[in-house]
Amino acid sequence: MxxxxxxxxxxxxxxxxxxxxxxxxxxxxxxxxxxxxxxxxxxxxxxxxxxxxxxxxxxxxxxxxxxxxxxxxxxxxxxxxxxxxxxxxxxxxxxxxxxxxxxxxxxxxxxxxxxxxxxxxxxxxxxxxxxxxxILDGNVKRVLARYHAVPGWPGQTRVLNTLWEHAEQHxxxxxxxxxxxxxxxxGAMVCSRSRPACESCPLQSGCLAYRNSEVSLYPGSKPKKAKPEKTTWMVILEDSDGRIMLERRPPSGIWGGLWSLPELDPAFSPDELPEACEQAFGFDCSDAELIGGFRHTFSHYHLHIQPARLSVTASSNIADNDSQRWLHRDQALTLGLPAPIRTLLTNPEQTALL
Structure with a gap:
C-alpha cells in the first residue's frame, strides 16, 4: 500500500x-x-x-x-x-x-x-x-480538511470538490x-469537532493543520445566520373517554408524515382557545389548562411551543379520518411521533428541559 x-x-x-x-x-x-x-x-x-x-x-x-x-x-x-x-x-x-x-x-x-x-x-x-x-461524510470531511489544510466551509462547491479529490486520492x-x-x-473518535486528540492521531506527522497549530481553523465554519423564531399553540384535545386527537402532518416539510398535536395561531390568547378550537375543529371545549412551554430547534429556525390541554365537552365531529385520529395515549405512542410530542404526551413536566 x-x-x-x-x-x-x-x-x-x-x-x-x-x-x-x-x-x-x-x-x-x-x-x-x-x-x-x-x-x-x-x-x-x-x-x-x-x-x-x-x-x-x-x-x-x-x-x-x-x-x-x-x-x-x-x-x-x-x-x-x-x-x-x-x-x-x-x-x-x-x-x-x-x-x-x-x-x-x-x-x-x-x-x-x-x-x-x-x-x-x-x-x-x-x-x-x-x-x-x-466516501466523504462529515467525519471524513473534517479529517481531510485538517490533514490537507483545506480552507473554507465544506458546503461550498469549490471546497467540496477539493475534499473529494483528496478522498479519491487516499x-x-x-x-x-x-x-x-x-x-x-x-473522525468520530480522534479528529473530533471540538477538542481533537491530536497526540493520539496516527496521521499527526503529515497533518498540515497540526503542523501549523491551526487545527481549530479546519474545516471552515458555515457562515452564521440568525435563525428565525416562530411560535405556535399545540392543543391536547381530550374527549370524555380520555382519548386525544392527533393530526397527521403534510408529507413534506417539518415532521412530514408524522402524527402530531393540532396547532393554533399564536395570536390567540389563552382565553380565546376554546372558541378557536370550535372554529377550527367544531368542538365545544372547556377552558384551556396551560402546560409548560418549551423551544424546539430545527435546522433553520427555533419553534416556541406552548401546549394547552382542553376537554371536549360536546361535538358532532369526533370521528377518525385520513388526517385525524382519536386515540388513548398508549395507542398514540405506537405511532410515528416527533420526539418532543412523544415527551409531551408521556411526561409533560419534562418538556421544560427540551
Whole structure:
C-alpha cells in the first residue's frame, strides 16, 4: 500500500477501530444501507438501538417495502430528519420493483435511489460489496480538511470538490471496507469537532493543520445566520373517554408524515382557545389548562411551543379520518411521533428541559 495516509490509518484501525458494530454482522447491502442512512446527522451510539429494533421489525428490503408508513415512522421516531425514513421506504420499493429485490453494486444505480447521494452510495459499495469507492461524510470531511489544510466551509462547491479529490486520492485498492470504517472512526473518535486528540492521531506527522497549530481553523465554519423564531399553540384535545386527537402532518416539510398535536395561531390568547378550537375543529371545549412551554430547534429556525390541554365537552365531529385520529395515549405512542410530542404526551413536566 503506497499511500502513507491509508497505511497509517489502517494500522491504527487494526488496534483501535470499531470492529463489532451491529451492521458489521451479517453484512448485507440492505443492513449497510439502513445503517448509513441512520448515521446521517446522527451519532453511532444513538443509532445502535434504533438499528437493532429496525432490523428486528424490518429484517429485509421486502419487509420494509410492505410495511405501513406509520410503522416505519414509529420505528424512526426520535432519530429526527424524518424524510430519511420516508425516503428509505421509497428506495426499498424501487429496489424491489426495479432491481428484483437486490441492491445494485453500481455507483450510478445506487445514487438513483431516493435519499442516496454520492458518499452514501460509495459507503454501500465499499462496506457491502468490498468495491473501491471513496466516501466523504462529515467525519471524513473534517479529517481531510485538517490533514490537507483545506480552507473554507465544506458546503461550498469549490471546497467540496477539493475534499473529494483528496478522498479519491487516499482510498486504497485493497482493504477498502476497513479503510472506509477507519476514516469514519478516526473522525468520530480522534479528529473530533471540538477538542481533537491530536497526540493520539496516527496521521499527526503529515497533518498540515497540526503542523501549523491551526487545527481549530479546519474545516471552515458555515457562515452564521440568525435563525428565525416562530411560535405556535399545540392543543391536547381530550374527549370524555380520555382519548386525544392527533393530526397527521403534510408529507413534506417539518415532521412530514408524522402524527402530531393540532396547532393554533399564536395570536390567540389563552382565553380565546376554546372558541378557536370550535372554529377550527367544531368542538365545544372547556377552558384551556396551560402546560409548560418549551423551544424546539430545527435546522433553520427555533419553534416556541406552548401546549394547552382542553376537554371536549360536546361535538358532532369526533370521528377518525385520513388526517385525524382519536386515540388513548398508549395507542398514540405506537405511532410515528416527533420526539418532543412523544415527551409531551408521556411526561409533560419534562418538556421544560427540551
Amino acid at each position: 503506497s499511500d502513507r495516509f491509508a497505511r497509517d490509518l489502517l494500522a491504527w484501525y487494526d488496534e483501535h477501530g470499531r470492529h463489532d458494530l451491529p451492521w458489521h454482522h451479517n453484512r448485507t447491502p440492505y443492513r449497510v444501507w439502513v445503517s448509513e442512512i441512520m448515521l446521517q446527522q446522527t451519532q453511532v451510539t444513538t443509532v445502535i438501538p434504533y438499528f437493532r429494533a429496525f432490523m428486528q421489525r424490518f429484517p429485509d428490503v421486502q419487509a420494509l417495502t410492505e410495511a405501513p408508513e406509520d410503522d416505519v415512522l414509529s420505528h424512526w421516531s426520535g432519530l429526527g430528519y424524518y424524510a430519511r425514513a420516508r425516503n428509505l421506504q421509497k428506495a426499498a420499493r424501487t429496489v424491489v420493483n426495479d432491481f428484483g429485490g437486490e441492491f445494485p453494486a453500481d455507483q450510478e444505480k445506487l445514487e438513483s435511489l431516493t435519499g442516496i447521494g454520492r458518499s452514501t452510495a460509495a459507503a454501500v459499495l465499499a462496506q457491502a460489496f468490498g468495491k473501491r469507492a471513496a 482510498t486504497p485498492d485493497t482493504r477498502v471496507r476497513d479503510y472506509t470504517q477507519a476514516i469514519m472512526d478516526l
